[in-house]
Ligand code: KG4
C-alpha cells in the first residue's frame with residue numbers, strides 16, 4: 001500500500017510517500033518546506049503569515065514528493081492528512097487540499113491526529129516496536145506521556161499544565177536574546193556551559209502524577225537574568241552558556257524522571273521519544289544513560305532528527321497502522337483536537 005501523507009499543522013508544509021508491505025515501511029520521499037526564516041524575523045510564528053506561505057507551497061511540495069520517486073499520483077492508494085491540533089489557517093490548507101484530492105481522485109482519506117503522527121515517526125525505521133509502549137511527546141505545544149497498549153489503544157497518563165517543553169526552550173531563548181526556535185540554540189550553547197552554576201527548579205519532579213509544568217522555570221530564568229544585569233548592561237557569553245546548560249539540565253531531568261517512573265509503573269517494553277525537542281541529542285543521550293544506569297530492560301526509540309520535527313512521513317506512518325478511512329465530507333480541521 002502506498003500512502004501520501006500531508007502535514008501543515010504549524011509552520012511546516014510537508015508531503016511524503018510511504019509504502020507499507022507486510023509489516024515493513026519504506027519511506028520513498030519526505031519533502032518539508034519551512035517558513036522558519038519568516039518567523040525568525042518576527043521572533044515567533046504569526047499564524048496568518050504561516051498559512052499564507054503554506055497556500056503558496058502546498059501543491060509544489062506534493063508534486064515534489066511524487067517527482068522524487070517513480071510513483072505517479074494514480075499509484076497512490078490512500079491520502080493521510082493532519083486534521084488537528086494546530087493553527088486553524090495552517091490546518092485548513094492541508095485538510096482542504098487532501099479532501100479535494102480524495103474527491104477528484106476517488107481515493108480513501110484518513111484524518112490523522114498530529115500528536116499520534118509524532119509518535120508514529122518511531123515506526124518508520126523500527127517497525128518491530130514491542131507493546132506496551134510509553135511515548136513521551138515533547139514538542140512546541142505539547143509535553144505528553146501516552147501509554148500505548150496496541151495500535152489504536154492509547155491512554156493519556158499526563159500532559160503539560162502550562163508551557164510545553166519546546167515552548168519553555170523557545171521562551172527562555174527569547175529572554176536570553178536568542179533567535180527562534182530556541183531549542184537548537186540552547187542545546188548548542190549548553191555544550192559550552194556549566195549546568196551546575198545555576199540551580200534552576202525542576203517543576204513537578206516529585207508530584208505523584210505524570211503532569212508537567214515549565215512556566216516556573218521561565219520565571220526563574222527571568223529572575224536570574226534581572227539579577228545578573230542589575231549592575232551591567234547585558235549578560236556575558238558565559239552567563240548565557242551556563243543558563244542554557246542549567247535550563248537544558250532542568251528540563252531533561254524532569255522529562256527523564258517522570259518518563260522512567262511511568263515506564264516502571266506500567267511495565268512497558270519500549271519508550272518512544274518524539275516531537276521537536278526529541279531532536280535534542282543531549283536529552284537522547286541522557287535517557288539512554290539513565291536506562292542503562294537503572295538496568296531497565298526497555299528499548300529506547302528515537303526517530304532521526306529530521307523525523308522528530310513536523311513532517312508528512314509521520315502522518316503517513318500513523319495512517320498505515322491505523323487505517324480508518326472516512327468520507328472526505330466528514331473531515332473538519334480541529335485546532336483543539338485532543339487524543
Ligand atoms: O514538533 P515540533 O517540530 O513542532 C510542534 O508540533 O510543536 O517542535 C518544535 C519545538 C520548538 O519548540 C523547538 O524549539 C524544539 O521543538 N526543538 C528543540 C530542538 N530542536 C527543536 N528543543 C530542544 N533541542 C533541540 N535540538
Ligand code: ZN
Nearest residue numbers: 118139309310
Ligand atoms: Zn509537531
